[in-house]
Amino acid sequence: MSEPSRAPMKIAFVLDDSIDRPDGVQQYVLTLGAHFTRQGHEVHYVCSDATRTDVTVHSLARNTAVAFNGNTLRIPLPTSRAALRDFLDRERYDVIHVQMPHSPLFAGRIVDEARRVQARTVRIVGTFLILPNGRVSEIGTRVLGRVQRRNLAKFDAFCGLSPAAGEFAGEALGIEAPFIPGAVDLEAYAAATPAPRADDRLRLVVLGRLVERKGAVELVQAIAGLAPEVRARLDVRLAGKGPLRERLEQQVAQAGLAEIVTFDGFVSEEDKPGYLSAADIAVFPATGGESFGIVLIEAMASGAGVVLGGANPGYLAVLGDRPEVSVDAIDIAAFTASLDRLIRDPALRAELHEHQTQRVRQFDVTVVGEQIMELYGA
Template sequence: MIDDDLDRPDGVQQYVLTLGAELTRRGHDVHYVASTTRRTDLPLHVVGRNVGVTFNGNRLNTPLPASRAQVRDLLARVPFDVLHVQMPYSPVLAGRVVSAAAPGTAVVGTFHIYPHSWWVSAGTRALGLLERRRLRRFRHVFATSQAAAQFAQRTFRVPTHVLGNPVDVTRFPPATGPVPADRPVRIVFLGRLVPRKGPRELLDAVVAMARAGTRNPWTLTIAGRGPLHDELAATVAREGLTGVDLPGFVAEEDKAALLADADVVALPSTGGESFGISVVEALAAARGVVLAGDNPGYRTTMAGLERQLLDPADTATFARVLGRWVDDPQGRAAIARRQRAAAARFDTPRIADEVERAYRSALAAARAEH
């Protein structure tokens, strides 16, 4: 269950859809409960409607109150064995479903966020206090990273088990075949062009690297759309940078090829990340090195690769690190093998195995009590 819609490819939506598809493949009868959603290709139950807000640096939807009659009708039609709630949740939608669920229904949660600002922390803590009684229904709570687990403990006071997002790494095979000797080193950023994803900091570091010079020629692709596009394009023009491309939105079916062709993938998020799906995808696909912002959420994703984490705000060091990898093809090839092994930790079947175990345990406990 998700309080938001299922129309956008954001992290929580990807978690729900990827895990749901795998559980369906394994023979489970999976239903999706969401707020206002347009898609019609799922066994979907739309409860209530939502309005757009900005939260934790993201644009998302928050639900208006669901009627109790609507909730009762849903649970009468679909007597869930397990209700898997994405957290934090709205008391007026997911909260009402949790309260109305039959006593023998096992309630499981996944906590997704790490705060980007003090008011997100304060608001989530207040929500945890408000939901104290209802949280007792949860038999098991996952957190997508160690940072998210710590935040869940501070705000919701619930014990969690750290389990990353499921990612279908088979969709991101590494490139094969030799790279032409005269091809420039390809640096790639892929993500929303918003401040916390770090495209400004990346471009500042590239400007500094260009001034310092590298032995090898390079190109830079900043792929994605968002409010910073025109500002970034203006910086490229002002600095007279050549070989820099801002192609805009990249479709899901084209992401794998873009990442697989990258010699350096730079994802310098400045914070507010509870996990890094885009980081895992890059680790699986890139023929070269993946550099990521040193923020708490990415540390779980990049475990074992901590030397590739960097402070995006430290422009001079960021530029030196970029230049070092641009000029080290042997090092890029060697690290790519370790990166693929790191990405495999989050392959969907592995994550689904853990989720299934939690479902069975939670369901057995719920039925034993009722």
């Protein structure tokens, strides 16, 4: 089916962080932006300090680092309203797409000044991207919503990256944010060449930041609980960097898993499709704080054998209702049992692979892009 023909638009993706960071928010806007560029639209990224030159970037703020929702984030320092007003008057965007929750000192000011400069000739939309990971981040988001009531009233439409994220946005900010998922470019991921393998052991791949809520500690405990003959069948690859690296290495050594567990460090965006494609089982055991599972759909799209994820609301929006592919990672016995079943049962892996191959189609950027275009009023 051919995509609808539309007049070219000038679109600004606004995020408080830098576009340089290899995180989920950046992947979300870059995937959509690349798709819209291919459709003939002009796409800009308006953010804090950044250095990349392969896309059109406007770095209009300086950042400082803070801890929030189980991550280390960089938030913008106050930005001159006059400078933002001059910038917006010069660029004259048709659509400003803000990643939320957003800072009143940068993205919030862009929204304010865009309304002053262009009144209602620019459409302002927002994607609500988070689920709180704990009481502190939940309270912080609710307080931010109260502070930004007037700013939120200047938006034309919102969406949530998962049903749970949209529901929380309604509770915390008083906005209506229907579910529009994250996206991958299926065509690009399908072309991935699997990373080379040294033997025929089952490859179990984990990719993500090495922080508490991503579940790497629980994964190692679950693997240690497998029978020795089952463990011996595995080639476990842990990819990512973060403060838990040294602790995880010690945990692996103490559990006698050094012969089957390899720490591969950071994997670039260019290498990610091939890395995931080589997995017989790709595991993302996050325990919470996930609004959506971009990396899960990347793994499915790359052709990974089976994608197993933590049973948190954001990941379940990707995985669906097949209990074999979701697990409460904190329940180590259940986690071990899930891994054991997938390792021992190749027929089940094949069935689940086919199911996920079909399911991932709904997250293709051509499908999601149409939903976003409707949000833009196009």
